[in-house]
Amino acid sequence: MKKSVVLCVMPICAMLAMTACGNNTENTQGAYGTKVDDEKLAAYLMDHVTFKDTMSVPGDKLAMELYDLDADEFESITVYASTGATAEEVAVISVKDAVQTAAVRESINDRIEDQKEGFTNYVPGELTKLANPVVTQIGDCIVLVVCDDGAEAENALN
Numbered sequence: 001m002k003k004s005v006v007l008c009v010m011p012i013c014a015m016l017a018m019t020a021c022g023n024n025t026e027n028t029q030g031a032y033g034t035k036v037d038d039e040k041l042a043a044y045l046m047d048h049v050t051f052k053d054t055m056s057v058p059g060d061k062l063a064m065e066l067y068d069l070d071a072d073e074f075e076s077i078t079v080y081a082s083t084g085a086t087a088e089e090v091a092v093i094s095v096k097d098a099v100q101t102a103a104v105r106e107s108i109n110d111r112i113e114d115q116k117e118g119f120t121n122y123v124p125g126e127l128t129k130l131a132n133p134v135v136t137q138i139g140d141c142i143v144l145v146v147c148d149d150g151a152e153a154e155n156a157l158n
Helices: 004-019 037-048 060-066 097-120 125-130 150-157
Strands: 076-081 090-093 132-138 141-146
Touching: 037 076, 037 090, 037 150, 060 076, 060 090, 076 132, 090 097, 090 150, 097 125, 132 150, 141 150
Parallel strands: none
Antiparallel strands: 076 090, 090 141, 132 141
């Protein structure tokens, strides 16, 4: 009797387990492609890319100011910024559509140009990093990494 109950229950459990592992569109799909957790991606980059400076999270309000973004131009934002002694930075900004993507990419380009202007006379050696930043899109996130070794950042993102 126990053996027949187990044989009947096991396929049901297996089917439930397979459906539980299936694609849950609420968690994995956003309105603009694959949903990526910006905080986790930024933390992953911090763990897998070498930075010389101390990096810290400035918070959403300051991050929005650094990138000159309004709340309606993105979904969420995670930034790790240096102390200001270097141009090193990680920004992962979640977007929902092509309009937000364009706004965020423009904002990132403006941030890079602002940093170039700021470091030209302050620490000219940082201009090398700013000349070759890693800017890419992963799922619904636009990613910026400014570091010494862009190839290391690109490998971490692959």
